[in-house]
Amino acid sequence: MGFFQHAGIDVGNWPGGDTGSSAYLPITEIDIEKLRSERGDGTTPIGKLVQGESDRLGEIITQSHKGKDTRPVSYCLREVIRNAFEHGSTKTCNLFAQRYSNRIELSIVDCGQGVRRSLGQRFILSSDVEALQLAIKPGVSGAEPLARDETGEWANSGFGLYVLSEVGKRTGGFTICSGRGALRFSTNPLFAPDGGLC
Numbered sequence: 001m002g003f004f005q006h007a008g009i010d011v012g013n014w015p016g017g018d019t020g021s022s023a024y025l026p027i028t029e030i031d032i033e034k035l036r037s038e039r040g041d042g043t044t045p046i047g048k049l050v051q052g053e054s055d056r057l058g059e060i061i062t063q064s065h066k067g068k069d070t071r072p073v074s075y076c077l078r079e080v081i082r083n084a085f086e087h088g089s090t091k092t093c094n095l096f097a098q099r100y101s102n103r104i105e106l107s108i109v110d111c112g113q114g115v116r117r118s119l120g121q122r123f124i125l126s127s128d129v130e131a132l133q134l135a136i137k138p139g140v141s142g143a144e145p146l147a148r149d150e151t152g153e154w155a156n157s158g159f160g161l162y163v164l165s166e167v168g169k170r171t172g173g174f175t176i177c178s179g180r181g182a183l184r185f186s187t188n189p190l191f192a193p194d195g196g197l198c
Contacts, residue, residue, distance in 0.1 A: 088112020
């Protein structure tokens with residue numbers, strides 16, 4: 001699926017060299033400039049560009065075209081991908097998904113500026129963990145004004161990570177990592193308790 005090559009180890013396929021299957025989506029790069037050229041007119045808000053791609057990937061991951069199946073997955077993808085582009089100061093992010101009979105695991109990775117640096121534009125923070133703990137609170141955003149090119153329905157209100165962490169607490173799990181910090185929320189007692197440090 002491209003994992004080893006992506007990590008710099010010369011084994012297996014390159015990312016994008018595997019087409020995936022009904023059970024998994026291989027490492028897939030999302031490039032905001034490519035989305036702009038394919039789906040936008042230069043003024044299309046990031047949220048709208050990412051929504052279309054998230055809907056497409058949600059259908060692949062769930063193997064369904066029904067909104068009730070795809071909407072939750074599409075929402076999770078959209079919120080994290082938007083964060084990478086709007087707050088991470090990066091042009092690309094990578095995702096991988098694995099579908100099991102009764103659950104889906106999603107991983108989204110970017111090499112942006114990190115949560116501490118992003119929130120550090122508005123808050124004084126002493127550690128990556130402190131930044132993550134702040135980032136999952138409702139209404140917290142590092143952008144000021146909130147996401148320059150996002151207006152109307154796509155204006156970022158700082159609720160994406162809060163909602164995702166709450167969903168993770170109740171329905172499965174959610175882990176967020178940045179710099180040297182990580183937080184994990186899970187319904188599985190084998191993992192760290194709510195808000196546990198990894």
